[in-house]
Amino acid sequence: MSLRYALLALLTSRPMTGYDVSKQFSQSVAHVWHAPDSQIYPELNRMERDGLLESTVVPWGKKGTKKEYAVTEAGIAAFREWMDAPIEIRRQREPAYLKAAYLEWAEPGAARAELEQFRDHWTEHLTMLEATRATLVDRSHPTLARRLEHYDANQWDRIVRYKIFAYDGLIDQARAAVAWAERGLVLVDELEGSTVD
Amino acid sequence: MSLRYALLALLTSRPMTGYDVSKQFSQSVAHVWHAPDSQIYPELNRMERDGLLESTVVPWGKKGTKKEYAVTEAGIAAFREWMDAPIEIRRQREPAYLKAAYLEWAEPGAARAELEQFRDHWTEHLTMLEATRATLVDRSHPTLARRLEHYDANQWDRIVRYKIFAYDGLIDQARAAVAWAERGLVLVDELEGSTVD
DNA sequence: ACAAACTACCTATCTCTATAGTGAGTGGCA
DNA sequence: TGCCACTCACTATAGAGATAGGTAGTTTGT
CATH class of the missing domain: 1.10.10.10 (Winged helix-like DNA-binding domain superfamily/Winged helix DNA-binding domain)
Incomplete structure (x- = not known):
């Protein structure tokens, strides 16, 4: 909804x-x-x-x-x-973490590939979030610019800072995901032995 | 699926x-x-x-x-x-962050209440995750104990560490969410003025 | 003159998920 | 004897969401 x-x-x-x-x-x-x-x-x-x-x-x-x-x-x-109104709390639905918990069932190569894929996805996402955040900071974001036109200039800072705050939260999540995947790669190498050719 | x-x-x-x-x-x-x-x-x-x-x-x-x-x-x-198989990447579906981006539309009281609710939800979740993590570390987790019975003792560490790794990721996410909500509360107080009676 | 790419809007279908039930058996206790 | 909490299993239904299309007009480049 x-x-x-x-x-x-x-x-x-x-x-x-x-x-x-x-x-x-x-x-x-x-x-x-x-x-x-x-x-x-x-x-x-x-x-x-x-x-x-x-x-x-x-x-x-x-x-x-x-x-x-x-x-x-x-x-x-x-x-x-x-x-x-109170926010709807989302149910946990995280296939990546589900898989991580059962990584002993995966082929070592597959485990590495998936963690890399996860890390790369989040890295890309992170880059996009940071780029968008920058356009909020300098107020070049087109939708934001149009939005600010409806408001008095003394309101602008308030509006922009909430948007930056939201992006900061998303960026934190993305960074945590990347860092976690990287620790996962180290762990897989340690537990499965390095089979790099 | x-x-x-x-x-x-x-x-x-x-x-x-x-x-x-x-x-x-x-x-x-x-x-x-x-x-x-x-x-x-x-x-x-x-x-x-x-x-x-x-x-x-x-x-x-x-x-x-x-x-x-x-x-x-x-x-x-x-x-x-x-x-x-490659992991399915989940679509972003985060009502809390969506709301956060448009907090200028909320009543200051409601904004605070929602951030508190969000923080409390994640704090509770975090406590549960940490408790479960502890039962993995000391291997008292009942399902884990049953699972380990199928394996040779030299495999136990490997299996347990993947599960701990998964929980560590969830814990990181939860901690990031709590910290973000707390920063949000500070921000709301700053932008909306403290209207505590 | 034509193709390719883009703008615009919509539908069909299937799966997934949420919510809210039903109904019957068991075990304990007062 | 009656009640309650719990165990067990399932259903019905509606809404949300994913996937994969379809159709028609417009603009741009060659």
Whole structure:
């Protein structure tokens, strides 16, 4: 159910088409809540049906049209309500840690390969998070820039710092994951013996 | 699909009834992969149908019976295959971090309450993880003890250290979450002003 | 003039997960 | 004798999410 609020969060910066949303998503909210467009389009429809969004049809080229969604008053209210409600605690679902606990069943080579894959994935993710964090710090992040336009300049610092705070948390998690995988590689080498050719 | 492998992992320690599984789950594998019994029972059935488990009906009291599941050769093979396959990378789905990024929309009181709730949840989780880790270190963990019986004593250290390694990763994540929430509380106080009565 | 890449939006289907039950047997204790 | 907590096993249903498509118009480069 958080997808709805992730979309509201994004759309509070400016009105967007479904396509914009699905593109913007990957550069901001997706770091925190991934969704494919096959989920985004139907959800936007449902949100309009529920009165959280309203759409205007905009011409596009000669014959084409596109639908731009804007958050309604009811949408703002729903978002505020969600913000003030207790957070849903996520269930633990971590296949990587599950596997790690049973690494004695893996081939030594496979164990190493998986830890490397895990480390590389998180390293890449970390790089992206740090890059995005930097665009928040210097306020060059496009969605953030559009968002700040609605606010008085004396509010900017407050808004930006919450976003940086969120990214800091994600960066911490990513760094912890990378460090853990690296310790895992050392452990595998120690326990399985180094079989490097 | 990892539920299947989480169940296999647990059942490699010893044969169990569905009820045992759903109880043991919460004390071990659930730290890494939570599942309610309404998922466990049907999955055990499907795994038997697919030949990964076989069940024997055991009498229980005067009239009652229970069904004990044991991993088959095919089950072991499937588990090994999964262990050697690349890990599925989980999508980011973190409502807490999503909210954190938009904390300017929350009431200051609500923001504080949520961060406290988040911190408390992870603190509690951390305590449980550390307690379980300790039972792995001293090998008093019941499922681990049963598991080690299948192995030669010179393998014990290897097996135990992988489990400790997995818990260390979870503990790192939990600690990072707690520390982040604490920084968040300081930030909220700074930005929203201290409105403590 | 045409292809390729991009914008725009949507559907179908399947699996996974969550929630909330049902119902019967057992063992202890008051 | 009756009650309660626990053991055991399962079902029904709805919603969320993943995967894999489809269709139509637009822009850009050659």
